[in-house]
Amino acid sequence: MSRPRRSVQFQHRGSNGHHGRRPSISETSEGLSEPGSPGPRTMNGNSEKEPKPQTEYEKKKETFITRTIWTFVMIAGFFAAMFAGHIYILAIVTAVQIVSFKEVIAIANVPSRAKNLPFTRSLNWYFLGTSMYFLYGESVIYYFKHIVLVDRILLPFATHHRFISFMLYVMGFVFFVGSLQKGHYRFQFTQFAWTHMALYLINVQSHFIMNNTLEGMIWFFLPASLVITNDIFAYICGITFGRTQLIKLSPKKTVEGFVGAWILTILFGFAMTNVLMRYKYFICPANDLGSNFFTGLHCEPNPVFLPQEFTFQPPLLLHSPPRTFHIAPMQFHILVFASFASLIAPFGGFFASGLKRTFKVKDFGESIPGHGGITDRMDCQFIMGFFAFMYYQSFIAEYRASVGGVIETAIQGLSAEEQIEVVRGLTKYLVGQGQVGDGVFECLAGVLPRRRR
Incomplete structure (x- = not known):
């Protein structure tokens, strides 16, 4: 048997201006809710709480x-x-x-x-x-x-x-x-x-x-x-x-x-x-x-x-x-x-x-x-x-000679024999300035091939 609609109050329609109109689904669902229930229910019985919309001030603050x-x-x-x-x-x-x-x-x-x-x-x-x-x-x-x-x-x-x-x-x-x-x-x-x-x-x-x-x-x-x-x-x-x-x-x-x-x-x-x-x-x-x-x-x-x-x-x-x-x-x-x-x-x-x-x-x-x-x-x-x-x-910017620039010039502009001569000449110069020992120059002189005449 169907459940009686005890909470529907027809005598209040006049005060709400609903004469001659069938109550809406929302109104009927409100009437079906039990006294003491936590709130309105959806069709599947779950409680539905609509989030309170943020004010413009709250949005800006957030x-x-x-x-x-x-x-x-x-x-x-x-x-x-x-x-x-x-x-x-x-x-x-x-x-x-x-x-x-x-x-x-x-x-x-x-x-x-x-x-x-x-x-x-x-x-x-x-x-x-x-x-x-x-x-x-x-x-x-x-x-x-x-x-x-x-x-x-x-x-x-x-x-x-x-x-x-x-x-x-x-x-x-x-x-x-x-x-x-x-x-x-x-x-x-x-x-x-x-x-x-x-x-x-x-x-x-x-x-x-x-x-x-x-x-x-x-x-x-x-x-x-x-x-x-x-x-x-x-x-x-x-x-x-x-x-x-x-x-x-x-x-x-x-x-x-x-x-x-x-x-x-x-x-x-x-x-x-x-x-x-x-x-x-x-x-x-x-x-x-x-x-x-x-x-x-x-x-x-x-x-x-x-x-x-x-x-x-x-x-x-x-x-x-x-x-x-x-x-x-x-x-x-x-x-x-x-x-x-x-x-x-x-x-x-x-x-x-x-x-x-x-x-x-x-x-x-x-x-x-x-x-x-x-x-x-x-x-x-x-x-x-x-x-x-x-x-x-x-x-x-200062445009001065750099180590990378000198190496690039030597690689692109000199042959392998000329590059060896550059290494030998720089080593001899550094020995003369006391930056490296004589043994370094002698070692390189014995390892590096001499330039062909």
Whole structure:
């Protein structure tokens, strides 16, 4: 027998305005619930508790807490890697460029079409691997010639590196043309162009960031810190006295915040440069990838880090004697670095904002909780690192003969007999200077064959 509906109160319909209407399922289920039951039941008898929706304030608070925690995690990881050694920074840069490439490629991907073209994603990653092989090889050969060129296995790869890289790219190009399918031409060529744009904007610029690290930790840390602090100062100045909108792509950016951050970034750059110049670990090239902050590095400092005497004539005191002061030239160069980080690098972020608006996405990904994707945090760093390398090579770097350069010249420009003569001549010179004993020269003279006349 069916269970009687004792709790249904028909006399209350009038008060609720339900005259002439059949009660709804929810109303009937409420009437069927037993007195003292924990709550409404679903059709299978399980209790159903709807979660209380979060208010806008609670959502912002949760996002702020998550964002803050992960900000400190990233900062701690960054400093730990920097003090641990150059190799760890190179590993982080490698991971960043791979994830950023993945995020940028993903926003232009059309999954329904990619499923019909199984080699589309494979080609994207193939071109990434080819470009990384070329760029990493260029850096290794340039900075570690004294190791690569004397190794019998690595020498052929070093001497023919660019040809090997070109052939790898050509293989991918031929495979792409062979994989073109009718009805998908537009999508495939769009992916091809998009992949190469991502390689240029991410991998090529990351390559120069890696070179900055090998030239000296200061050339990596200083540009990166200038961009980060400029972003923080722009936010603080913007919410404090910002009134005038700067650019429509980023409505929250203000002119007052932009200018205020520029001034504060210059002051920060002066202070940070003064600290970093005192440690050879930061100013010396990475001639030993096994070193860290505690073991340190040893080198002859670049003159840009050494205090020099400058004479200054105050324009309003023409009849007074000139004033002399001592300052490292790097303190003048930091004006350019800080100005670029404040006035030009933010346009990398504006470019990324326009890209996201084009594809109607809020973030490039969800790699970092509370922050979005890696690309969202690195959009300004790529162009800043590229600038730092170009400026350093143009105005700061010293071009002196290196051990690797001499070995490369001897290998490529001299015959085997001439190379032996160079070894014999250098040994004789070192004996004469008292750097090595006479026994070394006699030993080499008995082992090395004499040059044919």
